[in-house]
Amino acid sequence: MTHETLRISRQGHLGRITLDRPRALNALDIGMIEGISACLERWRGDRDVRTIILDSTTPRAFCAGGDLRALHALLPTDGVAAVRAVFRASYRLVSVLAGYPKPIVSFMDGIAMGGGIGLGGHVRHRIVTERSVLAMPEVAIALTPDAGGSYLLSRAPGLSGLRLAVTGGRMDGAQAIACGFADRMVPSGDLEQVAADLARHPAGRVLDLAPRVPVADGGWGDMAGVDAVYDAPDMRVVTERLHACDAPWARDDLAALAQADPFAVEVAWRAFFRARALPDLDMVLEQEFRLVCALVARPDFAEGVRARLIDRDNAPCWSCGADDVVPVPQVEACFAPAAVSLDLPVLPESRG
Numbered sequence: 001m002t003h004e005t006l007r008i009s010r011q012g013h014l015g016r017i018t019l020d021r022p023r024a025l026n027a028l029d030i031g032m033i034e035g036i037s038a039c040l041e042r043w044r045g046d047r048d049v050r051t052i053i054l055d056s057t058t059p060r061a062f063c064a065g066g067d068l069r070a071l072h073a074l075l076p077t078d079g080v081a082a083v084r085a086v087f088r089a090s091y092r093l094v095s096v097l098a099g100y101p102k103p104i105v106s107f108m109d110g111i112a113m114g115g116g117i118g119l120g121g122h123v124r125h126r127i128v129t130e131r132s133v134l135a136m137p138e139v140a141i142a143l144t145p146d147a148g149g150s151y152l153l154s155r156a157p158g159l160s161g162l163r164l165a166v167t168g169g170r171m172d173g174a175q176a177i178a179c180g181f182a183d184r185m186v187p188s189g190d191l192e193q194v195a196a197d198l199a200r201h202p203a204g205r206v207l208d209l210a211p212r213v214p215v216a217d218g219g220w221g222d223m224a225g226v227d228a229v230y231d232a233p234d235m236r237v238v239t240e241r242l243h244a245c246d247a248p249w250a251r252d253d254l255a256a257l258a259q260a261d262p263f264a265v266e267v268a269w270r271a272f273f274r275a276r277a278l279p280d281l282d283m284v285l286e287q288e289f290r291l292v293c294a295l296v297a298r299p300d301f302a303e304g305v306r307a308r309l310i311d312r313d314n315a316p317c318w319s320c321g322a323d324d325v326v327p328v329p330q331v332e333a334c335f336a337p338a339a340v341s342l343d344l345p346v347l348p349e350s351r352g
Contacts, residue, residue, distance in 0.1 A: 004031065005019065005020055005021040005026075005029070005031065005032050005035075006018065006019065006020060006032060006035045006036065006039075007020050007057065008035075008039050010048075010049070011195075011196075011199040012199035012200055013048060013049065013050040013051060013199060013200070014049070014050075014051050014052070014053060014195070014198050014199035015039075015043050015046075015049040015051070015052045015053070016052070016053045016055070016195070017036055017039055017052065017053070017054050017055075018053075018054075018055050018056060018057055019032070019054075019055070019056045019057065019062070019063055020056075020057045022056075022057055022058035022060065022061075024064070024067065025058075025060060025061035025063070025064035025111055026056050026058070026061050026062065026063040026064060026116070027063070027064050027065060027066060027067040027068070027069075027115075028063060028065070028066050028067055028090065028115045028116075028119065029066075029067040029070050030070075030086050030089060033086070033089050033090050033093055034089065036054075036093060036119075037089070037092070037093050037096065040052070040096055040097070040100065043102070044100070044101065044102070049102065050102060050103075050202070051102065051103045051104075051105065051198050051202070051203045052100075052102060052103070052104045052105070053104075053105050053106075053107065053195055053198060054104060054105070054106045054107070054119060054120055054123065055106070055107040055109070055191070055195070056107070056109065056110065058110065059109060059110055059131060059188065060110045060111065061110040061111035061112070061116070062106070062107065062108045062109055062110055062111065062112040062116055062119075062120055062132075063111075063112055063113075063115060063116030063119050063120065064111050064112075064113050064114070064116055065113045065114030065115040065116050066086070066087075066090060066114060066115040066147075068141065068305045068308075068309055069305070069309055069310065070086075071083050071086060071296075071305070072302060072305040072306065072309070072310060074086075075296075075302055080296055080297045081340075083296045084292070084293050084296060084338075084340060085340075087146070087289065087292050087293075087296075088289065088340065088342060090115060090118060090147060091118070091146075091147065091148075091285045091288065091289055091342055091344075092342065092343075092344060092345060093118070093119075094118040094119075094122055094147055094148045094281075094285060095281070095282055095285060095344045095345065096345060097118075097119065097122055097123050098122035098123070098148070098281050100123070100124075103124045103125060103202075103203035103204070104123035104124055104125070105123065105124070105125040105126075105127060105198065105203055105207070106119070106120030106121070106123050106125070106126050106127060107120075107127050107129075107191050107195075108120045108121070108126060108127060108128050108129075108132055108134065108176075108182060109127075109128070109129045109131055109132060109188055109191060110129075110131050110132065110133070111133050112128075112132065112133070112134045113133075113134065113135045113136070113137055114135075114136060114137065114138060114146070114147060114149070115146075115147045117134060117136060117147060117148070117149050117152070117181065118146070118147025118148050118149065119147075121134075121148065121149070121152060121181050121182070122148050122151075122152075122281065124203070125183060125184075125203055125207055126181070126182040126183045126184075127182065127183070127184055127185075127186050127191070127194075127207075128173035128176050128177065128182040128184075128185050128186075129173060129185065129186060129187060129188040129191070129213070130173060130185070130187065130188060130213060131173075131188050132172060132173040132176060132182075132185075133170055133171070133172065134170065134171045134172075134173075134175075134176045134181055134182070135164070135168055135169065135170040135171065136149040136150075136153060136164060136165065136168065137168035137170075138168065138264070138268070139165075139166060139167070139168050139260040139261060139264045139265050139268055140168050140259055140260055140261075140304065140308060141261075141301065141304030141305050141308055141309075142261035142263065142264045142295060142298065142300035142301045142303065142304040142316075142318070143264060143292060143295050143296075143301060143304075144165075144264055144267045144268040144271050144288070144291050144292070144295065145165050145268060145271070145288075146288040146291070146292055147288070148281055148284060148285055148288070149165075149288075150165065150268075150271050150272060150275040150284055150287070150288055151275055151278075151281045151284040151285075152179070152180055152181055153165045153179075153272060153275070154272050154273075154275035154276040154284075155180055155276075156179040156180055157178065157179070157180075157223070158223055158226065158227045159226060159227045159230040159231060160178075160179055160223065160226060161179065161272065162230050162269070162272045163226055163230050163253065164179070165268045165269070165271070165272050166235065166238075166257065166260070166265050166268050166269055166272075167252075167253050167256040167257060167260070168256060168260065169252075169253075169256065173185045173213070174213075184207060184210070184212055185212055185213040186210055186211060186212055186213065187211055187213055190210065190211050194206060194207070194210050197209075197210075222247060222249065225245070225247060225249075226249070228241075229241040229242060229245060229250065234269070235265060235266060235269055239254070239257065242254050242257075258322065259314070261300050261304060261316070261318050261320070262318060262320045262321070262322060262324065262326050263298070263300060263318070263319065263320045263326050263330070263331065264295065264300070265326075266326045266328075266331045267291060267295065267331055267334055270331065270332075270335070271287065271288070271291060271335075274287060274335070275287065282344050285342060285344065286342050286344070287335070289338055289342040290334070290335060290336065290337060290338045291334050291335065293338040293339070293340065294333065294334035294336075294338075295334065298319065299319060300316075300318055300319050303316050303317060303318070304316050
């Protein structure tokens with residue numbers, strides 16, 4: 001079966017959902033989200049489908065995130081409610097993927113960012129390659145890590161997840177494994193053989209025997225230095241410490257923060273610590289939905305998408321300037337219950 005942007009196929013006991021929107025780096029639109037959701041529902045009760053793969057037709061990207069251009073176009077025509085509805089459908093899909101009763105294997109080969117992490121980062125078996133680039137870069141468009149990204153970031157070692165949340169920093173495959181975003185690194189050239197084996201044998205057996213790229217320490221380097229900088233009461237102190245630090249990574253972080261929306265950075269900071277205190281992914285998704293509902297209503301979201309993806313001038317004009325004090329009451333208001341509930345599906349047989 002072929003959708004416009006999805007290739008859905010069966011091979012033996014394997015069901016395969018392949019993203020096929022290469023020119024957009026497989027950015028997820030509502031049609032793709034609904035197509036994947038419908039396919040998973042259909043295969044849930046199909047005894048002949050024992051394992052499912054999520055992958056891509058292009059080596060450049062697994063999925064670069066949500067289709068932000070489409071959301072930007074929705075705002076002036078259909079309003080904020082329509083944008084929120086797309087996020088709602090996306091987050092419900094994340095919950096289904098994470099709780100699915102059959103093994104799902106994601107091949108996060110190439111770029112996997114934002115909504116791409118939501119699609120591939122919560123399934124039972126998460127594969128990266130030497131070409132993988134993972135990130136939650138939402139603060140650059142005035143959002144906060146979402147699609148379950150803040151759940152993964154809040155569980156990463158030390159304060160590495162906090163750093164990635166507020167800077168939108170990128171991870172290679174080894175770093176993604178070290179941070180809990182992936183499970184195994186396989187050479188990209190072996191993915192098709194892994195898929196062929198999954199059509200004949202149980203997922204656990206195949207992946208135990210699959211060739212792997214050796215992963216050492218994750219390549220994080222000065223973890224103690226990172227924790228010393230980010231173990232702070234607020235972002236103001238973090239920024240002061242970064243300016244006082246002469247490490248190259250500190251300069252990189254300052255450059256990333258200079259490009260991010262200051263208001264979104266403050267939201268991401270608080271969301272990280274609150275996600276740490278929440279017991280499961282679904283509760284974090286509920287929090288993320290509240291935050292996104294608030295943030296897409298601010299003018300900064302449309303401005304961030306314009307600057308990064310539409311005009312590509314990379315010169316957004318944020319509501320809060322770099323030297324302004326971010327209004328804390330407005331930040332805290334983002335965490336208030338949303339007018340529309342996420343109302344996640346309850347799948348008790350798959351929760352473990």
